[in-house]
Amino acid sequence: MQTQTAFARPVTLNQAGHLDPDFAAGGKAQVYFAGSASSMANGIAIDPQGRLLVAAKVGTHGGSRFGLARLLEDGSADLSFGNQGSLIGQFALGFEAMASKVHVLPCGSILLAGLHYEDAHRTLPALALFDPAGQPARHFGDNGRLVVRLPGDLSQGLRDDWLPPGVPGAEACDICVQKDGRILLLANHHFELSDHVGLLIRLNTDGTLDREFNGRGFVVVRHLLMNTWLGSLMVQRDGRILAGGSISFPEEGLLARYHADGKLDASFAIDGFMTFQVRKRSAQVSQIVQQDNGDLQCFGSSRDPMHCLSLKIHSNGRPDAHCTGGQPQLLEIGHSGSQWTAAQVQPDGGVLAAGATIGGVEADFILARYRPDGQLDRSFANGMGWVRTRFGRSLDTATSLAVQGDGRIVVGGYSLDGNYRAVVARYLS
Secondary structure, eight states: EEEEEEEEEEEOOTTTTSSSSTTTTEEEOOOOOTTSSSSEEEEEEEEESSSSEEEEEEEEETTEEEEEEEOOTSSOOOTTSTTEEEEEEEESSEEEEEEEEEEOTTTOOOOOOOEEEOSSSEEEEEEEETTTTSSSSSSTTTTTTOOOOOGTTTTOOOOOTTTTTTTTOSSSOOEEHHHHHHEEEEEEEEEOOOOOOEEEEEEEETTOOTTTTTTEEEEEEETTTTEEEEEEEEEEEOHHHHHHHEEEEEEEEEEEEETSSSSTTTTTBBBBBEEEBBBOEEEEEEEEEOTTTTEEEEEEESSSSSOOOOOEOOOOOOOOTGGGGGGGGGEETTTTTTTEEEEOOOOOEEEEEEEOOOGGGGOEEEEEETTTTSOOOOTTTTTTEEEEEEOOSSOOOEEEEEEEEEEEEEEEEEEEESSSEEEEEEEEO
């Protein structure tokens, strides 16, 4: 395993990784949700017109709600969308909610994914579908909104509001939309303390369970009868499905692969599952990407201490021995913990990763670029390979990443300055 320790240096103007002065106020934009008391951006996407869509957890006087905002390409609010540029809502009347992911479908419709809070302790995965103008798509679910329930309450998970923002917990949400329009999403069923089982769920385009997927619309993911938690999804170009997260306690990083019909792919790693530790300590996978040659790279964090983690593996699930000897690569930034939360492959095969340092006033956005061979790209951010950005006087956390058509890099998250505020930064490529 290779460990890299890095400390912040100033970056110069007009280099890849520097804040884009043409975006909002010096590269930073606050995302406004009309009538909200607080907001935390969790997902970001770019539509065909170059506009930015931001999914958020929004605080109101009536509790938590999902939020969806649209920004113009320059970072200003798109006042033609929703109420002064944003929508706030619930997946079911009378219940709290949050949004975590947003996807723009080929038809232009906007798919929002998040969590429906069943009560103070339990969650369910939920979706909302809007037309390009932000109006509910009535043909989907119940007038455009859907709470995903499985037999035996299997899709019911654990709420973790007791955790400080920015610290990974039990709540998780991820979705992928297949080429045929069917929707994959994940859930984690909570049995008892430190005992979860992951769920992969597939829906038809109208929101109904796809019974062709494993014969019942969902797959139970559990490895070696141990606590299994899922946090990320990725559909390979060949249609096979990768899920990432962790198993056991203390945690080991987990990857599992399934065929398009929901059957476990026994050709991947060992009987479909790949697990790993870092120096015999905990690890967790937050994002998986696939490169043009089929190789995979997963991103997340180690535990005790918490540092940014990346691991490059071949398409068969075996670690790439040419990258840090097949061991996880850690990046230590500053004097506090750090983690990767999002990643995206660029056209040249390089990979961008976004995340945050941990620790109150030390918590900042971080953005890095890795070369196709899995090593940090030292041509990025003035020779560092990574850049650290502070928004306010206290906690800043990056949660999401997207790349615009011109290659400029958009990172979404939130900043604490009195209340939590959803923010977006744009960097030069």
